[in-house]
Amino acid sequence: xxxxxxxxxxxxxxxxxxxxxxxxxxxxxxxxxxxxxxxxxxxxxxxxxxxxxxxxxxxxxxxxxxxxxxxxxxxxxxxxxxxxxxxxxxxxxxxxxxxxxxxxxxxxxxxxxxxxxxxxxxxxxxxxxxxxxxxxxxxxxxxxxxxxxxxxxxxxxxxxxxxxxxxxxxxxxxxxxxxxxxxxxxxxxxxxxxxxxxxxxxxxxxxxxxxxxxxxxxxxxxxxxxxxxxxxxxxxxxxxxxxxxxxxxxxxxxxxxxxxxxxxxxxxxxxxxxxxxxxxxxxxxxxxxxxxxxxxxxxxxxxxxxxxxxxxxxxxxxxxxxxxxxxxxxxxxxxxxxxxxxxxxxxxxxxxxxxxxxxxxxxxxxxx
Amino acid sequence: xxxxxxxxxxxxxxxxxxxxxxxxxxxxxxxxxxxxxxxxxxxxxxxxxxxxxxxxxxxxxxxxxxxxxxxxxxxxxxxxxxxxxxxxxxxxxxxxxxxxxxxxxxxxxxxxxxxxxxxxxxxxxxxxxxxxxxxxxxxxxxxxxxxxxxxxxxxxxxxxxxxxxxxxxxxxxxxxxxxxxxxxxxxxxxxxxxxxxxxxxxxxxxxxxxxxxxxxxxxxxxxxxxxxxxxxxxxxxxxxxxxxxxxxxxxxxxxxxxxxxxxxxxxxxxxxxxxxxxxxxxxxxxxxxxxxxxxxxxxxxxxxxxxxxxxxxxxxxxxxxxxxxxxxxxx
Ligand code: SF4
Ligand code: SF4
Numbered sequence: 001x002x003x004x005x006x007x008x009x010x011x012x013x014x015x016x017x018x019x020x021x022x023x024x025x026x027x028x029x030x031x032x033x034x035x036x037x038x039x040x041x042x043x044x045x046x047x048x049x050x051x052x053x054x055x056x057x058x059x060x061x062x063x064x065x066x067x068x069x070x071x072x073x074x075x076x077x078x079x080x081x082x083x084x085x086x087x088x089x090x091x092x093x094x095x096x097x098x099x100x101x102x103x104x105x106x107x108x109x110x111x112x113x114x115x116x117x118x119x120x121x122x123x124x125x126x127x128x129x130x131x132x133x134x135x136x137x138x139x140x141x142x143x144x145x146x147x148x149x150x151x152x153x154x155x156x157x158x159x160x161x162x163x164x165x166x167x168x169x170x171x172x173x174x175x176x177x178x179x180x181x182x183x184x185x186x187x188x189x190x191x192x193x194x195x196x197x198x199x200x201x202x203x204x205x206x207x208x209x210x211x212x213x214x215x216x217x218x219x220x221x222x223x224x225x226x227x228x229x230x231x232x233x234x235x236x237x238x239x240x241x242x243x244x245x246x247x248x249x250x251x252x253x254x255x256x257x258x259x260x261x262x263x264x265x266x267x268x269x270x271x272x273x274x275x276x277x278x279x280x281x282x283x284x285x286x287x288x289x290x291x292x293x294x295x296x297x298x299x300x301x302x303x304x305x306x307x308x309x310x311x312x313x314x315x316x317x318x319x320x321x322x323x324x325x326x327x328x329x330x331x332x333x334x335x336x337x338x339x340x341x342x343x344x345x346x347x348x349x350x351x352x353x354x355x356x357x358x359x360x361x362x363x364x365x366x367x368x
Numbered sequence: 369x370x371x372x373x374x375x376x377x378x379x380x381x382x383x384x385x386x387x388x389x390x391x392x393x394x395x396x397x398x399x400x401x402x403x404x405x406x407x408x409x410x411x412x413x414x415x416x417x418x419x420x421x422x423x424x425x426x427x428x429x430x431x432x433x434x435x436x437x438x439x440x441x442x443x444x445x446x447x448x449x450x451x452x453x454x455x456x457x458x459x460x461x462x463x464x465x466x467x468x469x470x471x472x473x474x475x476x477x478x479x480x481x482x483x484x485x486x487x488x489x490x491x492x493x494x495x496x497x498x499x500x501x502x503x504x505x506x507x508x509x510x511x512x513x514x515x516x517x518x519x520x521x522x523x524x525x526x527x528x529x530x531x532x533x534x535x536x537x538x539x540x541x542x543x544x545x546x547x548x549x550x551x552x553x554x555x556x557x558x559x560x561x562x563x564x565x566x567x568x569x570x571x572x573x574x575x576x577x578x579x580x581x582x583x584x585x586x587x588x589x590x591x592x593x594x595x596x597x598x599x600x601x602x603x604x605x606x607x608x609x610x611x612x613x614x615x616x617x618x619x620x621x622x623x624x625x626x627x628x629x630x631x632x633x634x635x636x637x638x639x640x641x642x643x644x645x646x647x648x649x650x651x652x653x654x655x656x657x658x659x660x661x662x663x664x665x666x667x668x669x670x671x672x673x674x675x676x677x678x679x680x681x682x683x684x685x686x687x688x689x690x691x692x693x694x695x696x697x698x699x
Pocket of ligand 2: 659678680
């Protein structure tokens, strides 16, 4: 059995570790390229959301490299994600691929269910081994997040952005190679220490909260690598979704980490009381949260036609007015022109910078 | 004469202005880019110099538009700015209390909301051509009306026809239908203007609070039919500035002037020798470095590569060494 899985940012590092720990042979999806997206666009229905198209492209490329089993997350609810796995299976079958698809359903907040699903996938693994695999994958996921946050903090502050990005990429590669907890813990600190030693500039740093549809927030290939782009414009980005918090909130019922999910929903409450599918309510709540934490602005991202984010977007107008935080929404699809997005990002950052300078001037004048 | 050069290179048009020390526009050139921005930049530079008598001393250069990086390489720019900021700067320079800027060009359209001279919100049209100038161009061609006469003819209408403006394709078939029903052409023309305005208000300007003064700029602002349609829709006066079609370039020139004067910098302007004597070519090739197969564009002057674009991993660009990147810095 050769197993593959959908790419979603750096979560692949942890998923790979999990599957390997279950003694499965893994065929990771090749990095998402233009070709991957072209395949997905060609074979998925035109009106399908972008993440589904990229999934399909991933699977085709992995199946062509010898994978025969696909592990995919299931879902539920009014949003289209609920039938991603089934639709994808039918598309690939129609193309003549022969494979098995294992759909992991979110285990209604019972960890034991997740374990039994995993063990059904890996027959010759004991319960203890399965637990160990999950623990190791979780550790990797947490470590990846530490590295991601460091990059988000340092990239805007250092002079040599190229070097910073290189260190970040190399660090992730090292994490991916690590085979056990000790190796993981040894792998990353030196890269990050080097990142911290890079020369800093003294220009102004802006803080922007990034939120929206989970796949788009996590997968740089689907968001024009927005964190890197903003970092190069000296913007520190904080995302509202990190993979580990998502797993914790949605698969594990908040068991492992202190969750701020309730707080976010509470923030959304004056504006949006209902779950509108996907992360619509979270997007609204996080925008409010970012505003109250003093961020300079918020960028909402999602795939074009993403229903929950469209709902959230219309409510963000209200958040913008009442909480006084500038918001911009960007939708991505396979046609998203790089130049247009770069222009919007630059213009948004420019706007925040000038507003901030003006506020500072006004405060000064008031003091005098 | 001491002056500052502002350049706005778009996919449809390339605009050039020279602004003097007092910030007054002394000369402007409006050219079609015609798919060859390198040629347009050199031509525009030559023409704008010809337009001024006596010696000129360019103390600063600002570039904007989708070809802003290219222009900055060729000319040596002190400031490289996105179109939103450039348009906003120009409008608020001329009208310090402007609150709303409507900008419609050939290929895109934007709305910029301002307060006390600062951008507080903006939006750009993304996908739909029905809210841009090319829509009017197409329909004018279909009706056999020169685009220059469009506005003048449209305002003669007393009873504009209602044309579905949700999308370009619908609008076109609806217009043909109305034409066949025998509506007078001026009523159809005004109907098209109103359709474009509705489309713009429902897409680009959706959710924005429009306050006066409203400034309408971009190539399409020449069309008085459109201006009237905006005034009718918004119920307020709409100002079209004198240099409506080169506002981006004016903004770039003013930013360059402020920057050079404010920091007491020497301009990075490359001068005639570099711009006019060298042989510039832009070549594109497909990189085989990975499965991304990026379409990389390279700008060369006499076989020396000056810049690369389109390489997602920046591998080509960084091959040029650090120095070039510094000049490109987007301030
Ligand atoms: S959240 Fe958006 S992108 Fe995801 S399935 Fe729903 S509509 Fe599609
Ligand atoms: S430029 Fe970089 S990303 Fe693009 S094809 Fe070449 S190696 Fe790949």
